[in-house]
Amino acid sequence: MSDFVNQFSIARIKLDQSKYKKGYMYISTLVGTNKEKILDFRYFVDDNEIFIPTNIGFRISGECVKDCLSELLEDYKEIDVTCCLSKSKKLKIRHLNGQYGEAVDVRYYLTTDAYDGWSYKGIRFSVNNYIELQNHIRVFLDKELNTVNYKNLFQGKIISPKYPKKNLKAEYCVKKTSSKKAGKGKYVASELESIINSKNGS
Numbered sequence: 001m002s003d004f005v006n007q008f009s010i011a012r013i014k015l016d017q018s019k020y021k022k023g024y025m026y027i028s029t030l031v032g033t034n035k036e037k038i039l040d041f042r043y044f045v046d047d048n049e050i051f052i053p054t055n056i057g058f059r060i061s062g063e064c065v066k067d068c069l070s071e072l073l074e075d076y077k078e079i080d081v082t083c084c085l086s087k088s089k090k091l092k093i094r095h096l097n098g099q100y101g102e103a104v105d106v107r108y109y110l111t112t113d114a115y116d117g118w119s120y121k122g123i124r125f126s127v128n129n130y131i132e133l134q135n136h137i138r139v140f141l142d143k144e145l146n147t148v149n150y151k152n153l154f155q156g157k158i159i160s161p162k163y164p165k166k167n168l169k170a171e172y173c174v175k176k177t178s179s180k181k182a183g184k185g186k187y188v189a190s191e192l193e194s195i196i197n198s199k200n201g202s
Helices: 062-072 129-140 170-171 189-196
Strands: 004-013 023-032 038-045 051-061 080-083 088-100 100-111 115-116 123-126
Touching: 004 129, 023 129, 038 062, 051 062, 051 100, 051 123, 062 080, 062 088, 062 129, 100 129, 123 129
Parallel strands: none
Antiparallel strands: 004 023, 023 038, 038 051, 080 088, 088 100, 100 115, 100 123
């Protein structure tokens, strides 16, 4: 059972890479039963027929939220910063310019007994997508991280049990979710947790 009582999406971005063509990266807030606020940046398969959260993304929480958002607003050129440090992980924001072109990569580096290395679940943004992300963050900071006057982009959406014939698990790292419809006032938090808490999480 999820420890989160609500999830509110403030923005979505259509990522440029072809592997994300079936959906969007959503920026959402989660509020826990302990009142802790978490920001989740997550790719969802969403093509008007299916709506499924994936494990592709990252989240920031607690005291590091404002500091990390400030780091995300830095000039993307040559950025190489770390935030959300703990004993087992740290969030790295890196400007990359290699064989796959220019990009900004945001993902956790994990240090555990079982694994020491990069999480495969982060997001590599094109420069245009990263600038769009920064614009959404600036507005949200101007609103003091308050969702008032935002429309919840998750409102009315239901986790879909419908899968096309194609193997979505391979293409999108999607994990099959419950076929139960979300009740009024509930969004995607409970279904999302089992996906992002799988191996090499965050």
